[in-house]
Amino acid sequence: MMRIKSSQIFTPKVVYVLLLCAVFALAIADHMMSPVLQDIGAPSDLGNACAPCGAPCKSS
Numbered sequence: 001m002m003r004i005k006s007s008q009i010f011t012p013k014v015v016y017v018l019l020l021c022a023v024f025a026l027a028i029a030d031h032m033m034s035p036v037l038q039d040i041g042a043p044s045d046l047g048n049a050c051a052p053c054g055a056p057c058k059s060s
Helices: 014-030 033-040
Strands: none
Touching: none
């Protein structure tokens, strides 16, 4: 049985890839926990808006 030294496992390339994956995971987790995402499916109060984007109605 051949033993692998820890210096062979944790090369600079592997450490860089692990750090990059950790940063992406944190960014995605932060984005998914954003409070804005809670109101996506909630109906909104558009008032006197005619358009789905909330643009006001034209007075005629």
